[in-house]
Amino acid sequence: MSSVHFTGVTKRFGAVEALSDLNLHVEEGEFVSLLGPSGSGKSTTLNLLAGLLDADDGEIAIGERVVNDVSPDKRDIAMVFQSYALYPHMTVFENIAFPLRARRRRVPRAEVEERVTAVAAILGVEALLHRYPKELSGGQQQRVALGRAMVRDPxxxxxxxxxxxxxxxxxxxxxxxxxxxxxxxxxxxxxxxHDQAEAMSMSTRIAVFDKGRLQQFATPFEIYNRPANVFVANFVGEREILLLDGEARIVDDTLQIATANDTLSVGRVPPGAARLTGRRVTFGLRAESLRIAEAGGIEARVTEVEPAGPDIIVFARTLGGLDLACRVDAATRIERGAHIHLAIIPERLLAFDEKGVAIDLH
Structure with a gap:
């Protein structure tokens, strides 16, 4: 295994800058996801590292070795594609063994047997070695594609x-x-x-891209709970985040969000709330940023109830006409038209300045 370093890397396609001044450092043994919408620059980053594209500016290194001018076959990397790209006329054994047999210096047959068998055992496909790709399920084909990459020990x-x-x-x-x-x-x-659930569940760290620029590189916890800007906050999460433009006020030790139509009480003042006072701020609320309260808080009427497996998403409209969403336990009995009270959970409130950059409240 080895570290990976992008330093000031830029890639242009004609007048379009697909990747802009990327600085990204992946440590040895990390599982890093490149996450973003189509056209964000994540695939360009991968193809630059693989040597399928040449960087216009900057430096790419694998370990201590700069690889800008190194051909793809000499970078000691292995790639698994979306299509798996298995050879249909070869057995599973032959597909996994292919990288060992395709090299100029052939690996001895006994070593090929040993390495293929070991990789197949790790992936749980040792019983499939004599089958052909058409005889495998999608998940089995994916494992074989991984095995073909692993057998090289890149x-x-x-x-x-x-x-x-x-x-x-x-x-x-x-x-x-x-x-x-x-x-x-x-x-x-x-x-x-492009699937943030994949990135969140597997990664050591996640690099979020948008329009060719790295927006944030952090752990899944930080990406979700401490997004660097409005784009990351809105892109990562099951649902779009509710963004409220308003003014922060501290009244009687309570943080209030004054919007054009309503004033929402946050309750306990977050530690960093002093940075907000007197400023126009964009506040971010996810469904899990609110809870149903016994009384007080934000008065609202339920407009829709949406079952979501173990949870229910409750949509409600405040007296001032502001639409909010709250995630509650599926066992909660609540119907459309019900009058409820909502409370904002201070620890889950997000705030952004006029440029969309996060303001640390914690």
């Missing part, structure tokens, strides 16, 4: 949306399996995805 694994062709239930299972595999082999993995 310095870095590059995974380009390898789960996107699987059904939803199998994707969840494979996320867990990939994480367990990483824990077992300890290799450096760089994983491209």
């Amino acid at each position: 310095k870095v694994f590059l995974l380009d949306e390898p789960l996107s062709n699987l059904d939803a239930r199998l994707r969840i299972r494979m996320r867990r399996d990939l994480k367990a595999l990483h824990d077992r082999i300890g290799s450096t993995i760089i994983y491209v995805t």
Whole structure:
């Protein structure tokens, strides 16, 4: 395994700057996801590291070795594609063994047998070695593609949306399996995805991209609970975040958010709230940022109730016409039209300045 370093890397396609001045440092043994919408720069980053694209500016290093001018086959990386790209006329054994047999200096047959068998055992496909790809399920094909990458024992694994062709239930299972595999082999993995659930559940750290620029590089906890800006806050999460433009006021030891139509009480003042007073601020509220209170707080009327498995999302409108959403336990009995009281949880309140940059409240 090895570290990966992007220093001031830029990539242009004509007049379009697909990646702008990227500085990203991945440590040895990390599982790092490159996350973002289509066209954000994540796949460009992966292709630059793989050597499939050349950087216009900056430096790319794998370990201590600068690889800008090194051909893809000499970078000691292994790539797993979205399509798996298995050879249909080869057995599972032959597909996994292919990188060992394709090299100029062939690996001895006994060593090939040993390495393929060992990798197959790790991935749980040892009983499938004599089958062909058409005889495998999508999850099994994905494991074989991983095995073909693993058998080379590369310095870095590059995974380009390898789960996107699987059904939803199998994707969840494979996320867990990939994480367990990483824990077992300890290799450096760089994983491209547009699915934030994949990134959140598997990664050591996540690099969030938008419009060719790195927005934040942090742990899943920090990405979700301490987003660097409005884009990250709105992109990461099951639902769009509610953004409120307003003025922060501290009245009788209570933080209040004064919007154009309503004034919302946050209750206990967060430690960093003094930074907000007298400023126009954009506040961010997720469904889990609110709870239903016995009394007091924010008065609202329920407009919709949406079951979400173990939870219910309650949509409600305040007296001033502001629409809010609250996540509650599925056992909660609540109906459309009900009058409720909502309370903002101070620890889950987000705030952003006029440029959309996060203001630390904690």
